Amino acid sequence: MGFSVGDTVAVYGRKATIRYVGTIPPPSGSGPRSSSSKRKATSASKSGYGIEFLKPVGENDGSVEGQRYFRCQPKHGMFVPLGRVQPYDGKECAAIQIQASWRSYRARQAFQDAAAFHFWxxxxxxxxxxALVNNRDVGTPTLNTIKKQIHEQNMADEIEEMMMGATTGPGERSRSSSSSSYLTVPGAGGRDSKTGAASGSSAAGGVFRGGRRRSSARRSLCRTSVDASSISAENVPDDYTGPKLKWPITREFALDLVDHYRDNPDYPLPRRYALELIMAIEDHYKQTMKGAVVEVEIPKKGGSRLVLVGDTHGQLNDVLWIFYKFGPPSPTNVYLFNGDIADRGRYAVEIFMMLFAFKLQCPSSVIINRGNHESADMNEVYGFAQEVRQKYGGFMYQKFQEIFHLLPLCVVMEKRVFVVHGGLCRKDNVTLQHIDKLNRQRPCPACPHSFEDTLMFDLLWSDPQHENGRGWSTRGADCIAFGPDVTDAFLTKNNLEVCIRSHQVPTNLRGFEPVHDGRCVTLFSASNYCGTTGNYGGVIIFEANLSFEIQEYMAPSLAEIQLLYKETCAATQKVFVQTRIKDLEMQTKRHHRRTAAARMNEQILEKICKMICEKKTDLWWCFFNMGAETGRVSPAQWREACANVLGQDFPWVYLMKRLHVVDSDGYVYYNDFLNRYRVEFRPPKCKHLNWRRECVARVFESIMSADLSLKETLMLFDRNCDGTVSFREFNELITELDVGLSEPQVRILMRLITASPAFNAAAGSIDVAEFLGRFRVVYSHVINDDSKKNVPWLQRALHCIGKAILADKADAANRHYEQQRQDGNLGPEINARRRSSAVRAVALFQKFKDYNEGGDGYLSYADFVTGIKRLPIDEEELGFALTDEHLYKVAEAVDTTGSKRINYLEFLQAFHVVDSNSNNSAAEELWGQICTAIYQHKSSIRRALHQFDPDMTGQVDSEDFRSALVTLNTVLSRTEAPLTEEQIDQLVNTLDLDEEGMVEYEEFLDSFAPVDTYFLQPAKEDGSPTTHNGPTKKSVNLKTTNHAEADGVDSSSSGRRFTFSSQLS
Structure with missing residues (x-):
């Protein structure tokens, strides 16, 4: 149909008017053209229309490259071929625009989901x-050191007992041996019987202080120990209604167990039954498994098949859904699980129990490969250890580890298909014989040094890459990636056709992903992995001739699977069943589409928070070197620093916007940003609170107790007597003084000095009076002043005197600053911006000099009383008349050293009123560094403590707790010890013990959590929090959660919640 100029038409669903008919120019945006390309484009020009839209949705104003075809407003014109123009129909246009909007929305959503998944x-x-690096560099060395120490101690004890046996009779030897485990070795850190506090010198002569002592492991022999015999003697709970275990195991029991876990997933199998299954499967593997490679043939009976399953990671709903769709294991329906059943999800134990039951009933019906998460170092980090200990105790967890060591490393199907969890090796010419002869009955090596260790490590940890050759995997930590040529070489060398592996979510979010020209396939079976990614799960079903089909699915929740079983129990409803399955998977996919991105973004926030907490000091040094003089950096500098310290591949542009790090002036104030993040210690029942004060209060109190004069105090910090404290001077002081701070903690103090507006970044220094005031603020929350709190009138007197002293604080501070300027120590610009806390500190400094009539740098009691009597104290507020007797008692209270005179730091401590909103004091930062160090290495600490607690009761003696921390600190000291030994002693001495005098270490280690405070400020009078930068924000506690189970996300979260996908649009 031909159109003429002036006709109203529809183009791409939009109303337009034709303004030109004829030859149209080539599409815009093709860039500059040479003369030859122009001639070619002209010859290829087509006829069409120039049209004008009613709205600015076009491309031009009727002209292209300087040639005018018609006139219209900018962005209203467009040239289109003849076939793109249709007669105008309002309804048709509306339908097209709705359709286009939906397609555009879905395309954006798909991109956002893909980008968010890539980042996640x-x-x-x-x-x-x-986790790998920590295990390699910290966990394994700590564990080996502890084992060696325990072994040496036990050997020494045995020699001592043999020597005692040679000099005493059998009866005496028996009595001596039985009582020795309760003896306290002098200097070994025993506890006072009344207070429960640890006694003994903190000066350690090795890990076991003061001589040899019996560990928790040896003392545990004196009390009932949990072992196989004690568990076997346990009675089945009376309220247990699940399947009853009888031997030999029948198929009916295995099917009943599947039904039990489907209907009662949170009701574990009785521990006695679970142990019997584990012991039986262990015996089976020991009797039948000879090498690390299992060769499998698919049953030749008609209808037989093998179902290959990838990672399931404790997601019970996925395994139940697979069994529902493809049938449970049987002699003709064989299942091969390709590792990583453990960790992340809540129900890995239940999956193992089902598979063990089917395998014991029919050994050929189930094969289980070992994955990298069938390993103790991963289990401690990703949840399986906690799951087993919570359900069955530490002994059962150890039995699971023994079974993991017996699992095969790979499977060869029909001599043609190679099935392995991770991938191929960094070594050339590896054969199946090499793999089969590996010593698999051990933990996965932390470092691939030897040929055997390298093969085992790579089979469990490697990934494919698109480029030929081998490279480093994005997992880092010695993990490699292998290319198509490596795959071809290995398969050719071993007469194989394809490699099937698992280990990672496919990048296409499908249940499978072929690479290397289809010769390497990634198979992943945990749909909507961790409740966040929205990916499909997949299985590969092989027939007897190795023909196969790949089935993908989206597993419904456990509740929906329960309901489906009730609806479709009749065999005659097969058609209905298949329809119901498709509908249910589609509903599940739509539900996950709405919620998975929100969960994923929430987890991204948690992971970023954890990373910042652990790299806080490194980030600060990077920021400081970029913006030392201003305390701020540009957004580009912020992104550069984060990329250098935390990771180059992360989308820092989006994170910068979503984390709200840019202030209203367009800069990032990096001290404020870093102060948002910390690891908090939140013990249950307010336990262990004394530790906090003891760990961070010593610096101020130790200097104050030295009872130095004012001149000596100033010279201590201001060594060149220029009226300021520099980085160098402060670092020298802290290094020389034995004040119990580690190197990272010294850097924290130095970092917080620069957060003060008084800090002269160009000179690298701070006014000495302001510094001393800030030094007082550092320890304001932890200084012990209980004696004053116990005398109400004294507390009121100190408050009123302090107000009176600071009544003219501005004038007093100006006298100090004026003197500094006259001495040439202070430039006129430095006083432009000062906090009230700095003015108070300087005013107190000046008042102390005013009251010191003798000029010796101390206030005598008479000097103090005389100075205070000059002040206009509000006796009405005080509530009584302040006499000389009162003032002398106040002086005694201020003189904490008892020297009958008051030094400057005592005066400062008594009357420096701390801002109520001083949330980011150095005390908080020092405390945060200690918490971060323990949180960052808690898996290594826990594994070390298990050597003293073989039954994994969660309790050890305080001295064993100290031994583990000292050993860890010693291992870390190869680079930089995060704690001092004194801080470890303070922790051990102040920990609350249970009724048996033991440290509940599991509870203690689980009390640490990274937090993003979102610039949280003190609450208003109505209790609501306030911020200085935008809307109210929440303090987010980022403890590890079980994402696989979560089914709902609160969509009404604060506007400050991190939403990565929304920003991508």
Whole structure:
């Protein structure tokens, strides 16, 4: 149909008017053209229309490259071919626009989901790398050192007992041996019987102080120990209604167990039954498994098949859904699980129990490969250890580890298909014989040094890459990636056709992903992995001739699976069943589409928070070097610093916007940003609170107790007597003084000095009076002043005197600053911006000099009383008349050293009123560094403590707790010890013990959590929090949660909640 100029038409669903008919120019945006390309484009020009839209949705104003075809407003014109123009129909246009909007929305959503998943996956790989590196560099060396120490101690004890046996009779030897485990070795840190506090010198002569002592492991022999015999003697709970275990195991029991876990997933199998299954499967593997490679043939009976399953990671709903769709294991329906059943999800134990039952009933019906998460170092980090200990105790967890060591490393199907969890190796010419002869009955090596260790490590940890050759995997920590040529070489060398592996969520979010020209396939079976990614799960079903089909699915929740079983129990409803399955999977996919991105973004926030907490000091040094003079950096500098310290591949542009780090003036104030993040210690029942004060109060109190004069105090900090304290002077002081701070903690103090407006960044110094006031603020929340609190009138007197002293604080501070300027120590610009806390500190400094009539740098009691009597104290507020007797008692209270005179730091401590909103004091930062150090290495600490607690009761003696921390600190000291030994002693001495005098270490280690405070300020009078930068924000506690189980997300979260996908649009 031809159209003429002036006709009203529809183009791309929009109303338009034709303004030109004829030859149209080539599409815009093709860039500059040479003369030859122009001639070619002209010859290829087509006829069409120039049209004008009613709205600015076009491309031009009727002209292209300087040639005018018609006139219209800018962005209203467009040239289109003849076939793109249709007669105008309002309804048709509306339908097209709705359709286009929906397609555009879905395209944006798909891109956002893919980008969010890519970022989440990068962070997840970073966490795994961190766990691997921590295990290699910290966990394993600490564990080996503890084992060696325990072995040496036990050998020494045995020699001592043999020597005692040679000099005493059998009866005496028996009595001596039985009582020795309760003896306290002098200097070994025993506890006072009344207070429960640890006694003994903190000066350690090795890990076991003061001589040899019996560990918790040896003392545990004196009390009932949990072992196989004690568990076997347990009675089945009376309220247990699940299947009853009888031997030999029948198929009916295995099917009943599946039904039990489907209907009662939170009701574990009785411990006695679970142990019997584990012991039986262990015996089976020991009798039948000879090498690390299992060769499998698919049953030749008609209708037989093998179902290959990838990672399930404790997601019971996925395994139940697979059994529902493809049938339970049987002699003709064989299942091969390709590792990583453990960790992340809540129900890995239940999955193992089902598979063990089917395998014991028919050994050929189930094969289980070992994955990288069938390993103690991963289990401690990703949840399986906690799951087993919570359900069955520590002994059962150890039995699971023994079974993991017996699992095969790979399977060869029909001599043609190679099935392995991770991938191929960094070594050339590896054969199946090499793999089969590996010593698999051990933990996965932390470092791939030897040929055997390298093969085992790579089979469990490697990933494919698109490029030929081998490279480093994004997981880092010695993990490699292998290319198509490596795959071809290995398969050719071993006469194989394809490699099937698992280990990672496919990048296409499908249940499978072929690479290397289809010769390497990634198979992943945990749909909507961790409740966040929205990916499909998949299985590969092989027939007897190795023909196969790949089935993908989206597993419904456990509740929906329960309901489906009730609806479709009749065999005659097969058609209905298949329809119902498709509907249910589609509903589940739509539900996950709405919620998975929100969960994923929430986890991204948690992971970023954890990373910042652990790298806080490194970030500060990077920021400081960029913006030392201003305390601020540009957004580009912020992104550069974060990329250098935390990771180059993360989308820092989006994170910068979503984390709200840019202030209203367009800069990032990096001290404020870093102060948002910390690891908090939140013990249950307010336990262990004394530890906090003891760990951070010593610096101020130790200097104050030295009872120095004012001149000596100033010279202590201001060594060149220029009226300021520099970085160098402060670092020298802290290094020389034995004040119990580690190197990272000294850097924290130095970092917080620069947060003060008084800090002269160009000179690298701070006014000495302001510094001393700030030094007082550092320890304001932890200084022990209980004696004053116990005398109400004294507390009121100190408050009123302090107000009177500071009544003219501005004038007093100006006298000090004026003197500094006259001495040439202070420039006129430095006083432009001062906090009230700095003015108060300087005013107190000046008042102390005013009251010191003798000029010796101390206030005598008479000097103090005389000075205070000059002040206009509000006796009405005080509530009584302040006499000389009162003032002398106040002086005695201020003189904490008892020297009958008051030094400057005592005066400062008594009357420096701390801002109520001083949330980011150095005390908080020092405390946060201690908490971060323990949180960052809690898996290594826990594994070390298990050597003293073989039954994994969660309790050890305080001295064993100290031994583990000292050993860890010693291992870390190869680079930089995060704690001092004195701080470890303070922790051990102040920990609350249970009724048996033991440290509940599991409870203690689980009390640490990273937090993003979102610039949280003190609450208003109505209790609501306030901020200085935008809307109210919440303090987010980022304890590890079980994401696989969560089914709902609160969509009404604060506007400050991190939403990565929304920003991508």
């Amino acid at each position: 996956n990068e962070l997840d790989a970073f966490e795994e790398k961190d």
